[in-house]
Amino acid sequence: MIDRLIEAIEAKKNPTVLGLDTRIEYFPEKFASGFDLTTFSGAADGIIAYNKALMDALFGTVPAVKIQLAYYEMYGLEGLRAFAETIGYAKKKGFVVMVDGKRNDIGATATAYAAAYLGETPLAGENARAFDADYLTVNPYLGSDGVLPFVEACKAQDKGIFVLVKTSNPSSGQLQDLVVEGESIYQRVGRLVVEWGKELIGKYGYSDVGAVVGATYPEQGAELRRLLPSVFFLVPGYGAQGGGGKELAGCFDGSGRGAIVNASRSLLCAYKKHGGDFDEAAFAEAKRMREDLAEAVALRRERS
Numbered sequence: 001m002i003d004r005l006i007e008a009i010e011a012k013k014n015p016t017v018l019g020l021d022t023r024i025e026y027f028p029e030k031f032a033s034g035f036d037l038t039t040f041s042g043a044a045d046g047i048i049a050y051n052k053a054l055m056d057a058l059f060g061t062v063p064a065v066k067i068q069l070a071y072y073e074m075y076g077l078e079g080l081r082a083f084a085e086t087i088g089y090a091k092k093k094g095f096v097v098m099v100d101g102k103r104n105d106i107g108a109t110a111t112a113y114a115a116a117y118l119g120e121t122p123l124a125g126e127n128a129r130a131f132d133a134d135y136l137t138v139n140p141y142l143g144s145d146g147v148l149p150f151v152e153a154c155k156a157q158d159k160g161i162f163v164l165v166k167t168s169n170p171s172s173g174q175l176q177d178l179v180v181e182g183e184s185i186y187q188r189v190g191r192l193v194v195e196w197g198k199e200l201i202g203k204y205g206y207s208d209v210g211a212v213v214g215a216t217y218p219e220q221g222a223e224l225r226r227l228l229p230s231v232f233f234l235v236p237g238y239g240a241q242g243g244g245g246k247e248l249a250g251c252f253d254g255s256g257r258g259a260i261v262n263a264s265r266s267l268l269c270a271y272k273k274h275g276g277d278f279d280e281a282a283f284a285e286a287k288r289m290r291e292d293l294a295e296a297v298a299l300r301r302e303r304s
Helices: 002-012 040-058 076-093 107-117 149-155 184-196 219-225 245-249 276-303
Strands: 016-020 066-070 096-101 133-138 160-166 207-211 232-237 260-261
Touching: 002 066, 002 096, 016 040, 016 096, 040 076, 040 096, 040 107, 040 260, 040 276, 066 076, 066 149, 066 276, 076 260, 096 107, 107 149, 149 160, 160 219, 207 219, 219 232, 219 245, 232 245, 245 260, 260 276
Parallel strands: 016 066, 016 260, 066 096, 096 133, 133 160, 160 207, 207 232, 232 260
Antiparallel strands: none
């Protein structure tokens, strides 16, 4: 899976993922007026239409989408319908599809989560896919037996995961920066990620088991890039959360690979910055972001 992601990034010359953290409050007034947003069903219809319009506008520029599951669960069963339809449409448009669910459990329950998002669910006489994502985010804080079922799904299904290592939220350091036996928790988790993914290395030297490394902590990102040469990074926190392109140079390797950067609100709500139709504004912002990240990649190459 990781090779396909890298090749998609290089084909578009853009290490950007469109974060579909879509909610009805983000709709422009004109667009919102076309849906009954007083019901879950109407909200789901609006979200589906909004997502499709954004993907239609960006599929030639952006290689991947990241769908934040919480923004769909809060609209109930209709929200899950929107989630499933968004995955299907993203696949149709050729995006690499990431589900940001931060799933974690142990034993049979972790195996069930892995089946739901990365694998197949056994039915009477045959198996079927519930939500056919390419990647899933995974919380590692139950230890290896909360992660290995997802790793096994990656092996069996040619899928990938991104394990939370150093997240972008302000209070992440309360746990992740704690020093235990001479190393921080996030460094220790990073070393575990290497171990979990050592049998899933692709032709570009990266593993299907990647890491979430927040854009809001660029020094730790550069540190982890040095410590984890086989681990590909999903980098949230760009734009609305404060991360910028040049600050992220250290997350990339000397060849310009090694990371993909998520933007959610800055693309979903780009019309507030650029004006005009929301999909055209998102396209303009995606082009600006691509140029911004190209500068970061060029800076990283200069330093190598």
